Amino acid sequence: MIHQSPILKDIKIKTNLKPGDLGYIIHKHGVIYSEEYNHGVSFEAYVAQGIFEFYSNYNPVKDRIWICEHNNKIIGSLVLQHREKNTAQLRYFYLEKEYRGIGLGKLLMNLYMDFYMKCGYDSSYLWTTHELGTATALYTKHGYRLTEELNTNSFGKNLIERKFELKS
Template sequence: MTEPTLLRRAEAVRRFNRFYTQHIGVLHEFLQKSPFSLTEVRVLRELALGTVSTATELARALGLDSGYLSRLLTSFERRQLITRRQSETDARQSLLEMTHAGRAAYAPLEVAAIDEVCGVLNALSAAGQEQLIAAMRIIERLLDRSPSRAPVSLRAPQAGEYGWLVHRQALLFGAQYGADMGFEAFATQEMAEFSRQPDRQRATCWIAEQQESIVGAALVAALSERAARMRLLYVEPESRGLGVGTLLVAQSIGFAQHAGYETLTLTTCGVLNDGRRVFERAGFNCVATEPERRFGRNLIAQTWERKL
């Protein structure tokens, strides 16, 4: 990545930070009328939700300094908002619990916060609300440095997602592998052919979803009466290494077997080394390789096959 490109992107992040900080300041105007700071409200919320029970868990969940958190909890205890009792399993830990007074103090803050967020959402159309939430999920997934432990589920595509998959893969292959507009034309044709499949018992599309964000996809359709082909398999870069590709390939094999095919094939290029390992573990064999000029690049086309 060239330095000017990185600087341009860094400035875009800073611009968003300024906008977001100002916007959040507006959202938290209700705090000016309460006896609690934003950090105190965050701590009370975690305790009210019951997601944490010790100071160590609170500090980890909210990214707070342990000394600062200790003073804050002491203040809460003095105001009779929480109680502490020694853990029966670890004498070094104290279990935290909100009192009735603590829940009563927090309840109007929760209502006010929800009302203010609903006010922001109500200014948008239903489609705009969904777009905003989807963008927030993407930001959260991309910036979360710890491997996600959230389960990955597979579902059928929804309206508009065929076109989105073409768009997304064209962006990724262009950015990662230097593919030109020819790849987008290829993906569009592949998707169009798939959408015209007459027998849905022998063709399917899997959408891999994690925390309500699309992290991958794969299509399976007839190549002949006895052979099926997997098409447009992809996994989002930040979700690779988490088993998403393995899950998509395994489900595709199971579907092809159930549909009565005898073989499952796929065609890829040599630059996708991560995919190669997934295919080999799933029992595929590379049966043909051929150099070709495609998508503005010199590639090695590979055909993989698995007996069913």
């Protein structure tokens, strides 16, 4: 049997939540960041806390979650979370390894930017680490600029946390 790479047209992107979605996104962040970046359990707890905050303050006019599914399995996500002063935060962007490089990340960023513009936000920001070069390249292509760096020992290892901001 020949294994075929997934193609973009076969992926469903939904913006509604069903029971289990948020827990699965938390789980996958924990697993992927442990396997690929050696993050500890504290990272999964951090994601769980943030996902709870997102859901607790969810406003469908200001917030959006994009959940990518292939063959009824979640394979990626992205969140736009409203913040004070007409600002949006980009969070929880992940794709399963076999779905990277097919244009899905670019599509999600375009969906994020379209919703961001539609909502009339003045700015957007995100936090990431120095280890995520491919993601950083995608953010900078959309106008995000590095504005802050912090040396931390977050998530069980030494990291450089980076803040990127976009001004409208």
